[in-house]
Every structure is written in structure tokens, then in C-alpha cells.
Amino acid sequence: MLLVLILALAFVPFNADTPVPPPPRPTAVPVYRFDLKPGLDAQVRTYGSAGWRTGIAIYSCSRDSLLYDLGAYLPLSPASNQKLLVTACALEHWDSSFVRVLDARLDSTDLRAHLHRANRKFVDSLGLNARPDFPGYRHLVLADRESDNSEAEWMLEILSRDHATDASRLISSFLDERGVNHPSLRIWDGCGLSHRNRTTAGTLAGLLVTVYESKWRDLFISTLAVPGRPGTLIRRNLDVGPHVAAKTGYINGVFSLSGFLFGQTDTFAFSFIVNGCGSGTRAYELFNSLLNTVYNWDAGETAIAPAAGFVTDANTKQN
Numbered sequence: 001m002l003l004v005l006i007l008a009l010a011f012v013p014f015n016a017d018t019p020v021p022p023p024p025r026p027t028a029v030p031v032y033r034f035d036l037k038p039g040l041d042a043q044v045r046t047y048g049s050a051g052w053r054t055g056i057a058i059y060s061c062s063r064d065s066l067l068y069d070l071g072a073y074l075p076l077s078p079a080s081n082q083k084l085l086v087t088a089c090a091l092e093h094w095d096s097s098f099v100r101v102l103d104a105r106l107d108s109t110d111l112r113a114h115l116h117r118a119n120r121k122f123v124d125s126l127g128l129n130a131r132p133d134f135p136g137y138r139h140l141v142l143a144d145r146e147s148d149n150s151e152a153e154w155m156l157e158i159l160s161r162d163h164a165t166d167a168s169r170l171i172s173s174f175l176d177e178r179g180v181n182h183p184s185l186r187i188w189d190g191c192g193l194s195h196r197n198r199t200t201a202g203t204l205a206g207l208l209v210t211v212y213e214s215k216w217r218d219l220f221i222s223t224l225a226v227p228g229r230p231g232t233l234i235r236r237n238l239d240v241g242p243h244v245a246a247k248t249g250y251i252n253g254v255f256s257l258s259g260f261l262f263g264q265t266d267t268f269a270f271s272f273i274v275n276g277c278g279s280g281t282r283a284y285e286l287f288n289s290l291l292n293t294v295y296n297w298d299a300g301e302t303a304i305a306p307a308a309g310f311v312t313d314a315n316t317k318q319n
Helices: 002-010 036-047 079-091 096-107 120-126 137-144 149-162 167-177 201-212 217-222 280-299
Strands: 053-060 065-070 244-251 254-262 267-275
Touching: 036 053, 036 065, 036 280, 053 201, 053 280, 065 201, 079 137, 079 149, 079 167, 079 201, 079 217, 079 244, 079 254, 079 267, 096 137, 096 149, 137 149, 137 217, 149 167, 201 217, 201 254, 201 267, 254 280, 267 280
Parallel strands: none
Antiparallel strands: 053 065, 053 267, 244 254, 254 267
């Protein structure tokens, strides 16, 4: 019987053009991401302090869901993160008359207070003219990336006057229209210098999610500071580097950082606020560790561990 089978196979016609199927590719084994909450809790225990009043909120922009909440709705003084409330509101009312008033205010101020008016190098490095298609772009950059107090105050003053209402009602109404919770919101100024201002990390991060979903997303993000580039983050060594764009904040005892973290599979809106902290170094150690943890957690979603005989790139983290 075996001889008959061998002879039968020997006379099967062979077509040289018939493709030989490749060997099956080994199945890649996914590396499952670690649990985010315990990972972030560990960073807070390591780098935070029981003596601080801390608010942390991290949203997934693709899911529009709160991924992490530690005192997210604890009313805190936000320092210059207050400007995010003002500039986001201003964008919704941006028009030529609004810009003309801002231009007049800026062009009449003391040169020593706004050196960019006389320093072309400063204008170019800060990117004040990077969006000639959007009139008044420089005002947003100065307020958010350079944290210019006057710009935020002018914007809030003009908006309050045009809508015949006080600042707190103006911002509250703006947040209500977008479905953003704002418990204990208190607006004493537009720039965040007053310790009497109150908002929450959850309010700021929630607002940033709505900005991300709006037509202003790319423009708004472009006005924020990026580590190592001209702006308020130029001297802050955040490990995630250009993967973050954010607004900084500082007044005595208060440090804040709110913005967007661009991961490999998702974008995250975050807000970190600490009150009662006397050290910027310690505050940013916490902020840096939180951003690193979220970035690495997100990278784990698509990280692939090679099965036997299957070679992949060793480095899965974007640089």
C-alpha cells in the first residue's frame, strides 16, 4: 500500500508557478497594561504630601471619561490656570471688534511690560505671528504660553462688559453651556493672582475635554506651553517632552499644571493643582511622575511582546 501511495505522488503534475504558502507567523502575545489607579496612587504617595491640598483629574479625550480622580472637585486656588477659563471663554466670542479692543490695549501699554512690541526676536521665538489666518492670535499666546496677566484681565473685562454681567456669572454660564461641573467656582480676577479664586481640577480638565471636541482644538493647543520651548515650560524638565502642551500656574504656595498629554493611542486632558506647597521642585516631581505614569500606561495598550522566533522593534515608546 505504501509503495502505491509513493508512486501516485510521484506522478502528480508540479506547477512551478504555484506559490508556496509562507510559514504561519507566530502569534504576538499582548502585554496587558498595568492598573492606572494604583499606579497613580503610588506616585502621589511617593512625591505628594499629606500637608498639601491636592486636586488631580485625568480624562480620556477619546472616551470622554474621567480616568483618575483625587480631590478632583476639591475647591482650590488655581493660580494662572485660571487663564484657561478666560481664554476658552474668549474664543467662543472672538470677533474683529474684540480683537480691535485687545490690540488697542496692548499697543498702548508700557514697552517694558511687553517687550515683544520692540523685540522681533522675541516675537518669532514665541510664535506670536504663527497663525496669520487667525486675527488676534498673539493675545492668546501671550495669555496662555507666556502667562501674561494683563491679557487675561483685558479679555475678562471686555467679555463682562459686552455681556453686561459679572465675571463669575459669565464663566459659570459658559461652563454650564458645555456641561462642565464647576462646584464652588469663584472668579476674583482673570489672571489667577488672587488666592481667593476657586475652581477644581475636575472643572479645568472637563473644560479641556470640551475644547478638544470643539473647532478650536488645534488652535487652542497651539497657544499652550511645551517643555523646552519658549514659554513658561522652557525650564521645566518633563520627561514626556513634546508629548505635552499645558498651562502652568504659580502664586505663593500654589502650583498648577493643566493641559493635554498626547499618548500613543489616546489624548488625555489633565489638571494638577496643589495648594500649601512651598517647593516648585517637589510639585513638578509629582506632576512629572503623573504624566510619565499615564503615558506609559497608554503605551501598554499597544505594546507587543515577541513570541518565540518573532522579532519586533525593541523601543515602543515614541521620543
